[in-house]
Amino acid sequence: MKKLSIIIPVFNEEKTIEKVLEKVLTQGIGDWEKEVIVVDDDSSDGTAQKLEPFFERVRVFKHGRNQGKGAALRTGFSAAQGQAIIIQDADLEYDPADWPRLLKTLEENPELSAVYGSRELNPERRGYWPYVLGVRFLTFLINLLFGSQLTDAYTGYKLFRGEAIKSINLESHGFEIEAEITVRLLKSGRQIKEAPISYRPRSFAEGKKIHAKDGLIGIWTILKYWLKRD
Numbered sequence: 001m002k003k004l005s006i007i008i009p010v011f012n013e014e015k016t017i018e019k020v021l022e023k024v025l026t027q028g029i030g031d032w033e034k035e036v037i038v039v040d041d042d043s044s045d046g047t048a049q050k051l052e053p054f055f056e057r058v059r060v061f062k063h064g065r066n067q068g069k070g071a072a073l074r075t076g077f078s079a080a081q082g083q084a085i086i087i088q089d090a091d092l093e094y095d096p097a098d099w100p101r102l103l104k105t106l107e108e109n110p111e112l113s114a115v116y117g118s119r120e121l122n123p124e125r126r127g128y129w130p131y132v133l134g135v136r137f138l139t140f141l142i143n144l145l146f147g148s149q150l151t152d153a154y155t156g157y158k159l160f161r162g163e164a165i166k167s168i169n170l171e172s173h174g175f176e177i178e179a180e181i182t183v184r185l186l187k188s189g190r191q192i193k194e195a196p197i198s199y200r201p202r203s204f205a206e207g208k209k210i211h212a213k214d215g216l217i218g219i220w221t222i223l224k225y226w227l228k229r230d
Contacts, residue, residue: 004103005035005082005162009072010090014046020090021054027096029103035082037061038090039072070177074170086159094156098197102159105195113164113190116150117157117197131201134215138179141219145226146186150194154178154218157197164190175214176221183225 006024010017017038024036038054040047040062051060061075073087084106086099098117105115120136139153158181165181168188172180185192 001033003035003082004032005080005085006088007076008038008088008090009069011041012043012045013090014050016092017050017090023096037076039075041072042066068174070172070174083162085162089156095198101195112193113161114192115159116155116194118152118194119199120151121196138218141222148186153182176217179218179221
């Protein structure tokens with residue numbers, strides 16, 4: 001049986017985590033088996049209590065202190081047992097209904113190490129323009145330095161072959177993990193393909209956490225791994 005590991009990093013998402021898990025657990029993915037892994041990055045709200053009813057269907061890991069999205073993903077990747085692994089944010093911005101398209105692309109292209117769900121390939125692309133432009137610049141920089149042709153390097157929907165993502169000794173702790181994953185896959189010669197996805201950006205009032213400084217850290221991360229000798 002093919003297994004898809006779904007990694008859900010969560011920090012203070014008591015308002016959305018139940019809905020996300022319900023969508024994740026009910027979403028059909030054909031002949032794939034699901035392994036759902038939630039990494040609670042030391043939430044200080046009611047997230048932990050919201051997770052309790054799901055303990056029998058979901059593997060939950062809890063950090064003793066808040067370390068960032070990158071650290072949560074690293075914990076999840078280490079625990080994942082699936083032949084394929086996907087990241088699922090806990091904020092309802094991304095819809096699990098897009099999984100089948102991503103999985104189909106991965107299965108039909110054995111040379112690929114990853115499939116990214118691109119918000120830019122969706123003609124109904126939505127988002128806050130400073131952030132849209134920021135992601136476009138980060139993606140442009142990656143393409144320039146690594147010879148890729150991506151449209152959305154900072155997408156939250158990244159689907160990997162398990163062996164590919166586990167082969168990288170990831171180091172990032174925060175949102176810059178998005179840049180590190182991409183540039184290190186590309187630097188190692190692994191292929192990434194994109195497929196269109198839907199996207200519903202939430203507001204800061206709803207709990208959006210990424211900020212302009214994360215873009216600057218992303219630029220530094222891209223340059224660091226471009227210059228680094230592996």
